[in-house]
Amino acid sequence: MTALFDKWIGESTPVFLGTNHLSQELPFSSWYRFKEAFSPEIVRQAIVDHPAKVETCIDPFSGSGTTALTAQFLGVPSTSFEVNPFLADLGRAKTECYDxxxxxxxxxxxxxxxxxxxxxxxxxxxxxxxxxxxxxxxxxxxxxxxxxxxxxxxxxxxxxxxxxxxxxxxxxxxxxxxxxxxxxxxxxxxxxxxxxxxxxxxxxxxxxxxxxxxxxxxxxxxxxxxxxxSATPARIELQDVRDEGLCFPEFDVSIFSPPYPNSFDYTDVYNVELWMLGYLNNRNQNVDLRKQTLTSHVQVSKTFSRLVDQPRLLTETVAQLRLQEDLLWDKRIPRMIETYFFEMSNLLEKLAKSKKRNGRVWVVVGNSQYAGVQIETGRILAEIAKGLGYTVVKNEISRKLRTSPQQGGSPRLGEAVLVLA
Structure with a gap:
């Protein structure tokens, strides 16, 4: 099946695995401009370089469906999860069989x-x-x-x-x-x-x-x-992966990019499609959907949580944020950061229970910055993963992201590729 993948990709191999910059004009990927997507190459690498044959693949944050679509091209059945109904339908549309x-x-x-x-x-x-x-x-x-x-x-x-x-x-x-x-x-x-x-x-x-x-x-x-x-099955479930009753299917590889803790309300990006296509019919539905997303922003009121045993780096980072509280544009940001990692810890724990003996988890995630304090997301997640019994196979900075205009707009924030076994 790699021949079909090569035909699809052509000459578009990206410089950075965490970006879809050169992938946006590929067949299927060009159907909808999705700025947060990662490269199909990272999915290929996770599957092809796996120490055993990959028979199942999952993605807890389907987004534009890159994992499901790429796995299909490589002949690997997949299951993905997405809370945004428009994006779930986008991924399903890309992976269906048609006359x-x-x-x-x-x-x-x-x-x-x-x-x-x-x-x-x-x-x-x-x-x-x-x-x-x-x-x-x-x-x-x-x-x-x-x-x-x-x-x-x-x-x-x-x-x-x-x-x-x-x-x-x-x-x-x-x-x-x-x-x-x-x-x-x-x-x-x-x-x-x-x-x-x-x-x-x-x-x-x-x-x-x-x-x-x-x-x-x-x-x-x-x-x-x-x-x-489309002969290879690709299921995309409309589901909040934070739901306590959710159990992931057994998998060889999980490849995903969660929302970054950058105060970006991802629901707002797709607000036009959600309303105009009738996925949202009233303001309460809009608020409910925003609450179903990972706690990466403070634009909607949520209940905040924190890990009982926080990694040292997370504790130090939150302490630095609180020292800069007067400079933060919203005083809830430290609690939002703690809740983000609380929810990501729960997710990694669920994945650990469902991955096969040689299974691996690939995470593409970016750092953030508030009032000059960097949130080193990859390093903090690596510490959390170790505490859950994972082995950190790789934790590398893939590329540098630009800070917001308020922070100078310079490319100082790292985007990490984290591989856990």
Missing amino acids: IDELRSSFRSVIESTRDQENSFDRNSGAWLPETFVEPGKNGKWLFNADVAHQVFQFRDAISRIKDPTVKRLFEVILGSSLIENSNVVINGKGRRYRRNWQQRPKTKYDLLDTLQVRAERCFLDIESFNSK
Whole structure:
């Protein structure tokens, strides 16, 4: 199966295994711009370099589905977990088996069924959306012009009538991947901002239609070229891996990149897709989803926890943060950091119970910095892992990440690749 992987990857081998920079234009990876993804090469390395034949692989943080997709190309069955329903569907769509003729026929039907419909926007048809999403918006700003929003809802309605759930899911992903490009905002840094001169360069329903057709054709060509990979099963479960009742299936290799403890609310990045596609229907659902993510931010109130026996480095780091409390932009940051490692410790403990005798856990994770205090995430996780009975096979800095503009924006923060046995 490595030949199929090589055909997929081509010449895109990255300089750093922790980045997907050169992988974003690969078949399937190009379906949706996912800035936090790691390289398929790190999954290949974890599987090919394993001391025994890898028969099972798991990923507790599926994200864009890189682990599941790469494992498929290498012929390794996988199980992944994801709390974000849009991202879970994105990963599922990439790893499904399709009838390409059915796809093209169904897509033509969707386009035709919406082509001649009346183009008048009824605000009640998007009544579940936040006020800022659709024209006239709030305070003179809105994410989607009325005719674009109306066209989105027409496409959603047409897609909902498709009987095959795999085809329906793929078309929703294609629509979701077309949204930001046809909105008045861009996703940048830790949130979204309005495009320059967006009011003078309005997006229209015809722009959305063009984008949708281009993205659909790209998906269909990828599927047509690599549909044989789907003979290898890839399950993606919609699940919070912190749930106490969750038991991971037995595995040879686990490869994942959790949210970094960088105060980045990852739910916000996909907020547009979640609301416009109907995954979220009210503010309570939005808050609930934000609470289901790993505690890597303070933007939503959570109950904080700490390890009874903290590693020395974590204790010293939290103490330094508290000394700088007056300089922190939020005084809850030290407790957030403690909770992050508490939850990561619980996760590593669960993985230890399910990994096979020669099993290994690969973690790609980045350091963070607050008020000049570095959170050396890889080193702290290595200390925690040792206390849980793991052997640290590797703990290397893969690349340097830039600090936030408030910290100078220089490339000083390490991104670690941690391998545990």
